[in-house]
Amino acid sequence: MKRLQENRIELLSNYLKNSGLSPELLPEILDHLACEAEEKLWEGNSFERAFNGIVETADAKTLQILSVEHNHLLAMEKTLNDIVFEGRNKSYGAYQLRKGYNSTMQRSVLLGVTFFLLVMLLPDLYARLTPDPKKEDIGFEATLSTVDIKPEATPPPPPVELPKPEPQVNTKRFMSYDVLPDNMVPEDITPPTVDDLQDAVPGQADIEGSGDITDIVPPAPEAPAGKGNLVETEAPKEETFVAVEQAPSYMGGNAAMADFLRKNLKYPRQAAQAGIQGRVFISFIVGADGKIEDVRTLKGIGFGCDEEAERVIKLMPNWKAGRQSGNAVRVRFNMPVVFQLE
Numbered sequence: 001m002k003r004l005q006e007n008r009i010e011l012l013s014n015y016l017k018n019s020g021l022s023p024e025l026l027p028e029i030l031d032h033l034a035c036e037a038e039e040k041l042w043e044g045n046s047f048e049r050a051f052n053g054i055v056e057t058a059d060a061k062t063l064q065i066l067s068v069e070h071n072h073l074l075a076m077e078k079t080l081n082d083i084v085f086e087g088r089n090k091s092y093g094a095y096q097l098r099k100g101y102n103s104t105m106q107r108s109v110l111l112g113v114t115f116f117l118l119v120m121l122l123p124d125l126y127a128r129l130t131p132d133p134k135k136e137d138i139g140f141e142a143t144l145s146t147v148d149i150k151p152e153a154t155p156p157p158p159p160v161e162l163p164k165p166e167p168q169v170n171t172k173r174f175m176s177y178d179v180l181p182d183n184m185v186p187e188d189i190t191p192p193t194v195d196d197l198q199d200a201v202p203g204q205a206d207i208e209g210s211g212d213i214t215d216i217v218p219p220a221p222e223a224p225a226g227k228g229n230l231v232e233t234e235a236p237k238e239e240t241f242v243a244v245e246q247a248p249s250y251m252g253g254n255a256a257m258a259d260f261l262r263k264n265l266k267y268p269r270q271a272a273q274a275g276i277q278g279r280v281f282i283s284f285i286v287g288a289d290g291k292i293e294d295v296r297t298l299k300g301i302g303f304g305c306d307e308e309a310e311r312v313i314k315l316m317p318n319w320k321a322g323r324q325s326g327n328a329v330r331v332r333f334n335m336p337v338v339f340q341l342e
Contacts, residue, residue, distance in 0.1 A: 008047060009034055012054070019060040022067035029066070033058060130273060141338035142258045143279075149242045240285060240330045241322065248286040248322040248331050257316075265312050267339060268304030276301060279336040280309040288328040290318035298334065309337040 012033050016026055033054050040050035097104075250257040278301040285293040295313050300306030313335075322331035 008037070008051075011051070012037070015055070016063065019058075019063040020067060021063045025066060029058070029063070127273070132269065132272070141340060142254075142261045143336050143338065144254055144257075145334070145336070146247055147242070147334050151243060238288070238330055240332055241324060242332050244322040244324045244329060244331055246323040248290075248333060249320045251317060251320060260316065261312060261337070264315055265337070266308060267341075268308055271301075271303035271305050271339065272341065274303055275341065276303045276305065277340050278305075279338050280305050281334060281336050282309050282313050283332065283334045284313055286319045286321060286331050286333050288321050288330055290321045292316050292319070301339070305339050312337070 009030070013026070013030055016029055016033075021029060036054060037047070037050045040053065041047065045053075250260075280300050281298040282295065283298050284295040287293055292314060295310050297306045297310060300309075321328040323329065
C-alpha cells in the first residue's frame, strides 16, 4: 500500500485543526483519514481527488459535532466523579482511586491472566526445552565391594570323654595236652597250680588284669521291634552366609558384569528429566547353584532408579557360587549400582 508523504499528512492535520476538531480526537481522526487516503491512492486516484473526497465526507460541521459529543462524554465522566465527591476532600486519595479504578482493574486482570497462563504452561514449556537424554549421554558405573562382616564367635564344643578301658581278668596260661612221644613234648609247658587258678582263669597266655571285676553281666537281649507311628520331620533349612572363604563372583569377572549392566540398564525418564544421580545399594543371595535370589534395595534414590536396579539384577545369569570349607553355600551379597548423567 502506498504511504502518504509527510507534507500530505501535515495538510490533513491542518485541515482538522482549522475545522475546530477537539485536540483529544485529532490523532485518531488523522490516522483514520490518512488510511482512507492511502486506500484511494491504491485504487489509482490522485491525492487531490482523494483529499477532496475526504473534505466532502468529513466536513467542518461533522467534525464539530464529533468534538461536541466527545466533550459531552468527558463532561459526563467528570460530572459523575464530581457529584460523588462534592463537598469532600478530593486530595484525601479516594477521589484519585475512583478516577483510576478502570485502569487499575484492567492491569490487575491482565497480570492475573498472565500469571495463570505461566503457571499452567511452564511445565510443558520446560519439557519442550529440555530434550530427552540420548543413549550415549548416559553412563553407568558398577562397583563391587566385599563387606567384611565377622561372624559371631561360637563357643567351643564340650570336651569329649574317652571311654574307660574295660577291666581285664587275670589269666594263667593253660593249654590242652595231647599224647605225644617223649621227643616231641615241649619242656617249658607246665600246667598252672590250684593256687594260681584261685585269682585267675585259664587262658592262652599269662596276663595281669585289673582285678576289679566282681560280676559277669550277660549281654542284654535285643528289644523287639515296636509298632510306633512314623513322624516326619522338616529338613533343616540351608544356612545363608555373609562372609565365606571364597566369595561368589560373576561369570567372566567384573568387566563382563559391567558390560552386562551397560547393555541392560535403562535410565528412568523421570530421573533423567529431574537430573537425579547417585548409587542404589542392592542386596541379593547367590545360591549354592549360582542363581540370584531375594533381591531387595538396601538404600535407594527414588524416581524409578531403585526398581530399575532390582530388575537388572534379577536378569543376571547364574554366578559362580561361594564356597565354605570346600562346599558350595548360599551367600548374601551387597552391590551398588551407579546412575550417572553425562
